[in-house]
Amino acid sequence: MTNPSVQDKASVLSVEKLSIALPEGGDRPFAVEDVSFAIGRNEVVCLVGESGSGKSMIAHAILSLLPKGVDIVSGAVKVVGQDTAALDRRALRRLRGGKAAMIFQEPLSSLNPLKRVGEQIEETILTHQQPVPPAAAIKARVQELLTQVGLPNPSLLANSYPFELSGGQRQRVMIAIATANQPELLIADEPTTALDVTTQRQILRLIDDLRRERGMGVLLITHDFGVVADVADRVVVLRHGKVVEHGSVEQVLRNPRDPYTRELIDAVPKAHVKSRESASHATPLLDVVELRKTFRVKRGWLQPPREVVAADGISLTLHQGETLAVVGESGSGKSTLGRMIMRLTEPDSGAIRLGDQDLRLLRGEALRQARRGLQIIFQDPFSSLDPRQKVGDAVARGPMAYGTARDEAMAQARQLLARVGLTPSAADRYPHEFSGGQRQRICIARALALRPKVLIADEAVSALDVSVQAQVLALLAELRREMQLAMIFITHDLRIAAEIADRVIVLQHGRIVEEGPTAAVFTNPREAYTRDLLDAIPGRRFFDQPNFARQREALA
Amino acid sequence: MDAVKAFLRHPSGMAGFVLLIIVLIVAITAPVLFPVSPWEMSGTPFTPPGEDGMWLGGDTLGRDVAAGVAHGARVSLLIGIASALAAMTIGVMIGAISGYFGGKVDLVLMRVTELFQTVPAFILAILLVATFSPSLLTIILTIGAVSWPPLARLTRAEFLRLRGREFVEAALCQGESTARIVLGHILPNAISPILVVVSLTVATAILLESALSFMGLGDPNLMSWGFMIGAGRTVIRQAWWMSVFPGLAILVTVLAINLFGEGLSDVLNPRVSRRRA
Numbered sequence: 033m034t035n036p037s038v039q040d041k042a043s044v045l046s047v048e049k050l051s052i053a054l055p056e057g058g059d060r061p062f063a064v065e066d067v068s069f070a071i072g073r074n075e076v077v078c079l080v081g082e083s084g085s086g087k088s089m090i091a092h093a094i095l096s097l098l099p100k101g102v103d104i105v106s107g108a109v110k111v112v113g114q115d116t117a118a119l120d121r122r123a124l125r126r127l128r129g130g131k132a133a134m135i136f137q138e139p140l141s142s143l144n145p146l147k148r149v150g151e152q153i154e155e156t157i158l159t160h161q162q163p164v165p166p167a168a169a170i171k172a173r174v175q176e177l178l179t180q181v182g183l184p185n186p187s188l189l190a191n192s193y194p195f196e197l198s199g200g201q202r203q204r205v206m207i208a209i210a211t212a213n214q215p216e217l218l219i220a221d222e223p224t225t226a227l228d229v230t231t232q233r234q235i236l237r238l239i240d241d242l243r244r245e246r247g248m249g250v251l252l253i254t255h256d257f258g259v260v261a262d263v264a265d266r267v268v269v270l271r272h273g274k275v276v277e278h279g280s281v282e283q284v285l286r287n288p289r290d291p292y293t294r295e296l297i298d299a300v301p302k303a304h305v306k307s308r309e310s311a312s313h314a315t316p317l318l319d320v321v322e323l324r325k326t327f328r329v330k331r332g333w334l335q336p337p338r339e340v341v342a343a344d345g346i347s348l349t350l351h352q353g354e355t356l357a358v359v360g361e362s363g364s365g366k367s368t369l370g371r372m373i374m375r376l377t378e379p380d381s382g383a384i385r386l387g388d389q390d391l392r393l394l395r396g397e398a399l400r401q402a403r404r405g406l407q408i409i410f411q412d413p414f415s416s417l418d419p420r421q422k423v424g425d426a427v428a429r430g431p432m433a434y435g436t437a438r439d440e441a442m443a444q445a446r447q448l449l450a451r452v453g454l455t456p457s458a459a460d461r462y463p464h465e466f467s468g469g470q471r472q473r474i475c476i477a478r479a480l481a482l483r484p485k486v487l488i489a490d491e492a493v494s495a496l497d498v499s500v501q502a503q504v505l506a507l508l509a510e511l512r513r514e515m516q517l518a519m520i521f522i523t524h525d526l527r528i529a530a531e532i533a534d535r536v537i538v539l540q541h542g543r544i545v546e547e548g549p550t551a552a553v554f555t556n557p558r559e560a561y562t563r564d565l566l567d568a569i570p571g572r573r574f575f576d577q578p579n580f581a582r583q584r585e586a587l588a
Numbered sequence: 589m590d591a592v593k594a595f596l597r598h599p600s601g602m603a604g605f606v607l608l609i610i611v612l613i614v615a616i617t618a619p620v621l622f623p624v625s626p627w628e629m630s631g632t633p634f635t636p637p638g639e640d641g642m643w644l645g646g647d648t649l650g651r652d653v654a655a656g657v658a659h660g661a662r663v664s665l666l667i668g669i670a671s672a673l674a675a676m677t678i679g680v681m682i683g684a685i686s687g688y689f690g691g692k693v694d695l696v697l698m699r700v701t702e703l704f705q706t707v708p709a710f711i712l713a714i715l716l717v718a719t720f721s722p723s724l725l726t727i728i729l730t731i732g733a734v735s736w737p738p739l740a741r742l743t744r745a746e747f748l749r750l751r752g753r754e755f756v757e758a759a760l761c762q763g764e765s766t767a768r769i770v771l772g773h774i775l776p777n778a779i780s781p782i783l784v785v786v787s788l789t790v791a792t793a794i795l796l797e798s799a800l801s802f803m804g805l806g807d808p809n810l811m812s813w814g815f816m817i818g819a820g821r822t823v824i825r826q827a828w829w830m831s832v833f834p835g836l837a838i839l840v841t842v843l844a845i846n847l848f849g850e851g852l853s854d855v856l857n858p859r860v861s862r863r864r865a
Contacts, residue, residue: 376757400763408761416754420776430762475758482762 044217044249045094045132046070049107052089052098052273063089063102064273069266071217071249076240078260078281079253080296081270082497083468087253089273091221094251095128112216130160133210137222139202143194149205150174150190156212177208182238199362200231204238211242218243219251224259228361228524229568236263236570255497257300258527258570261285269293285574299502301527302575316349317518318486323347323372323382325365325542342368343379344542350486355512355519357533357550359526359565365542366522370488373520374408375399386486404434407479411491413471417463423449423474424459430482441481448477452507469500473507480511487512488520493528505532526569530554538562594855601851607844611837615661622655626811630655637829645829647820653829657837660813664841667728667812668794674732675739675793676786680775682736683743688751688770698744701737709734713796717805724807727800731793742785746778780856787849791842798838813838 052064064086071077079087092098094109096116108115111132119127128134136142144152153174158164165173178186181204194202203223210218220239224232240263243250254260260267260281267284269277269292277290288294325343342365350356360366371377373384375391384391386405394402410416417426427445432438446456452473463471472492479487489508493501509532512519523529529536529550536553538546538561546559557563566572595601614621624630628651635646637653644653686697704712716730750756751774759769800806801814802821813834820830 374761376760400765403761403763406761408758410754410758412754416758418755418759418773418777421755421773429759429764429768433763433765433768478758478762 043070043072044112045251046110047090047094047107048110050090050093050104050109051106052086052093053103053105055101060272062105062273064093064270066107067268067270067273067275068107069268069275069278071251073216073249074243074247075265076243076250076252076263077266077268078264079251079268079270080255080257080260082255082296082499084272085270086273087270088221090270091134091219091251091253094217094219095132095134096124126160129156129210129215130213131215132217132219133213133215134219134221135203135206135210135223137225139199139206139226140194142206143202145194147193148190149192149194149197150178153177153190153205153209153212156209160213173212177212178205180211180242181205181208182234183208198231199227200235203227203231203235207235207238207242211246211248214246215248217249217251219253221253222255223252225254225256229526229570230361230564232259232570233262233568239263256570257285257297257498258572258575261571261574269296296499299499300571300575301502301505301525301531314351317352317386318348318350318373319383319385320346320348320373321383321385323369323384324380325368325372325377326380341365341542343372343382346382346539346542346544348537348544348547350518350520352485352518353512353516354535355521355533357521357523357529357536358539359523359529359536360539361524361565363541364539366524366539367490368542369539370408370490370520370522373486373488374406375403376408404482405485406488407482407484407486408488408490409472409475409479409492411494413468413475413495416475417471419463421463422459423461423463423466426463426474427459427478427481430478434482445477445481448481449474451511452477452480453503467500469496469504472496472500472504476504476507476511480515483515484517486518486520488522490522491524492521494523494525501528508532526554526565538565591855595851598851598855600847601854604844604847604849604851607840608848611661611841611844612665614658615665618655618658618662622652622658624652624655626651626655626659628652628655634823634827636827644833645827647816647830648823648827653816653833656811656816657813657833659811660816660834661837661841663807663810663812664794664797664838667724667731667797668790668841668845670728671731671735671793671797672786672789674728675735675789676782678732679736679739680743680782683740683745684747684770684775686740687744687747688766688774690748694744697740701740704734705737710796710799713800714803714805717800722800722805722807724810727797727807730800731796734796735789735793739782739785739789743778743782746781747774750774750777781853784849784853784856787845787852791845791849794838794842794845 047067047069050064050067051062054061054063067090069077079090081087093104094111094116096119104117108117111127114127116124116127154170157170157173174190175186178189183189183201183204197205224235227235236259239250242248252263264281266280268275269284269290271292277284277288277293284293285297288297323343323346327340327342328337329340330337346369348356358366358369368377372379379392382392386402389402391402424442424445427448428441431441431444442459446459449458450456454470454473463474466474493504496504505528511517521529521532533550535548536550537544538553538559540561546553546557546562553562554566557566629649630652631640631642631646631650633646633648633650635642635650637643637645640646642652642654644657647653682697682701686694713730713734716733717726720726756769756773759773797806797812798814801812802818804818806812806815816834817831820827824831
């Protein structure tokens with residue numbers, strides 16, 4: 033691996049042969065082993081890898097934020113020429129938020145909930161600028177920063193609390209805090225993972241604009257090759273704490289040398305619509321008619337309750353063997369829709385017809401019987417399995433609840449676990465012994481144990497790494513063919529919708545804005561909102577057009 | 589199994605556990621160690637500790653204080669544990685129903701709980717015991733009846749937290765019955781904090797029983813620590829040993845149970861035990 037820029041005097045960050053040891057008893061001796069790379073001024077370097085690859089460890093080591101018991105054993109990290117491990121507390125404090133700043137994944141938990149946004153930005157300026165500027169100058173600077181990060185009405189916003197802002201706005205505030213003292217290095221640790229595609233694009237563009245204006249070096253940590261394709265100059269691919277590939281974005285993405293990099297890039301859903309034979313339209317299996325739901329949130333004794341419309345007359349049909357993707361941004365009501373069909377959330381009005389029954393009118397035992405035909409897979413495989421129940425029991429419990437004998441149900445459970453790609457002996461183990469992808473397979477086996485007609489997957493692969501995501505999607509596609517399942521696939525990721533769905537519904541504010549066969553929606557969207565969503569898919573142009581070369585100075 | 593191992597490495601928890609075992613051994617072997625009834629006037633009144641064959645001295649009527657402390661351990665532990673179990677039964681049931689079903693049921697049950705919480709527990713206990721002549725059973729039930737509200741509150745909070753969890757919803761979608769969801773999924777995941785509070789309730793129950801006996805509201809046929817302190821209190825300046833030794837017994841037992849309970853809490857709380865690991 034040639035690495036010419038390590039010696040570059042102008043680099044704002046240089047990581048030299050860095051090794052970080054994990055405490056004894058970990059799954060490997062080193063979190064990060066012999067990693068070298070550098071970032072120059074006005075350069076964006078992406079650190080890519082799956083969960084557990086050690087990418088966040090490197091970011092934390094740069095600002096000397098490593099947890100107790102995890103230490104740098106060899107190599108060094110130099111920020112603007114200073115070795116951070118050698119700095120005393122005072123010098124470190126000056127560095128953090130001064131010359132080098134960091135943005136985290138979850139903007140809500142990185143802002144103080146009890147302080148107004150403006151105060152939090154002021155604080156950063158007060159801590160770092162000596163002598164302390166006059167109060168009026170600080171106020172003016174806060175306004176300027178909020179304007180720079182593209183927030184409307186900065187004076188009103190400075191007086192807001194974090195909970196009053198949207199996720200995208202919060203991340204903008206975090207960027208304002210991070211850039212308040214003109215840092216030379218900005219570290220962004222998965223800054224857009226918790227955000228919607230459209231917001232993601234705006235935030236990435238903002239980071240890129242600020243980078244260009246100020247000549248900052250940016251270290252962007254991500255697991256998404258789409259994001260890499262959009263913003264990176266150079267890419268460092270990590271696996272199990274080691275650098276497997278390092279080079280310019282064109283070189284790594286177009287001609288990956290390492291098989292692992294190739295695998296990761298191939299696993300990225302490319303939003304290529306696959307042609308499918310459309311199912312013959314007999315009578316629909318599931319018929320949802322005019323579902324409405326408004327959530328009322330109590331605010332105070334005198335204030336009227338806040339109303340959030342989650343479903344504003346949603347109708348849809350689903351046929352046997354068909355996959356319907358429901359896409360939309362967070363707050364569009366897509367999860368509520370799935371939960372209402374499952375009767376986990378009570379709709380205000382409308383009908384859910386499965387076969388000849390209206391699920392909405394059923395109660396008690398009749399509802400229990402009808403639920404058999406509908407199953408759901410949740411987003412978070414860590415909270416959707418009972419930590420104190422063996423995996424086999426989790427799968428067998430459903431059929432047993434409907435009268436299957438225990439031995440028979442357990443035998444079926446073992447078969448199903450084998451079918452979803454686990455060993456039958458998995459049945460005797462507890463969920464915590466499995467990885468996220470394996471747990472999601474268990475959840476799939478559990479949902480299929482009842483032989484449902486309709487399977488609802490609520491962001492079922494969103495919490496997984498890309499390579500695992502691809503495997504789970506392939507499994508779902510196979511099972512769907514085998515069992516003639518009808519599937520409702522709820523997702524915010526349009527790339528996944530394109531890969532798996534026959535038809536797509538685009539939701540916005542609880543209303544269907546566009547509906548149609550996947551190919552039609554993706555290639556020829558009618559609504560501006562759909563077009564916005566499609567344009568925001570990270571890396572779309574890069575992957576769609578083999579000759580597309582990103583302009584160095586202009587993003588999208 | 590991991591929890592047991594972690595507990596063995598928890599210093600204060602183990603100290604509490606060892607003390608508790610000692611108290612338990614004393615309680616079990618009391619009839620062997622002191623075959624003579626603790627009510628028997630076996631020596632001269634006001635014998636100081638160590639004289640006349642009585643290690644801890646004799647009381648105003650010449651009864652052996654050591655025998656009283658040993659036999660009192662049986663009563664204290666029995667009442668402490670039985671009434672904590674009674675409190676657990678009432679508290680967990682009310683908390684579970686309240687937390688799982690919510691709505692109006694929750695509203696009514698929580699108002700009832702608040703009613704019990706606002707009346708001072710000891711006054712209510714005195715009132716109840718005085719109404720239903722004091723006996724082992726009425727004392728246990730009384731202490732149970734005044735100690736359940738914190739358990740009900742805790743159970744309700746745990747149920748509210750777990751009811752919205754996805755694995756509970758998944759069980760619902762799988763057609764499992766309400767009873768199975770509550771007993772098979774929610775309760776096992778809520779049991780750790782409940783166990784910790786129950787263990788601490790044992791300590792307060794022992795204190796309550798002692799206080800009741802001190803007031804002369806204990807079971808008249810049972811020698812108990814509170815009764816001994818109550819009986820020795822008037823002569824504490826002439827004969828300190830009559831109240832100090834049963835007092836120490838209460839102190840040691842309650843301390844042991846609290847240490848044990850806190851150790852249990854540390855070990856069973858995943859966040860704390862993970863930090864320790």
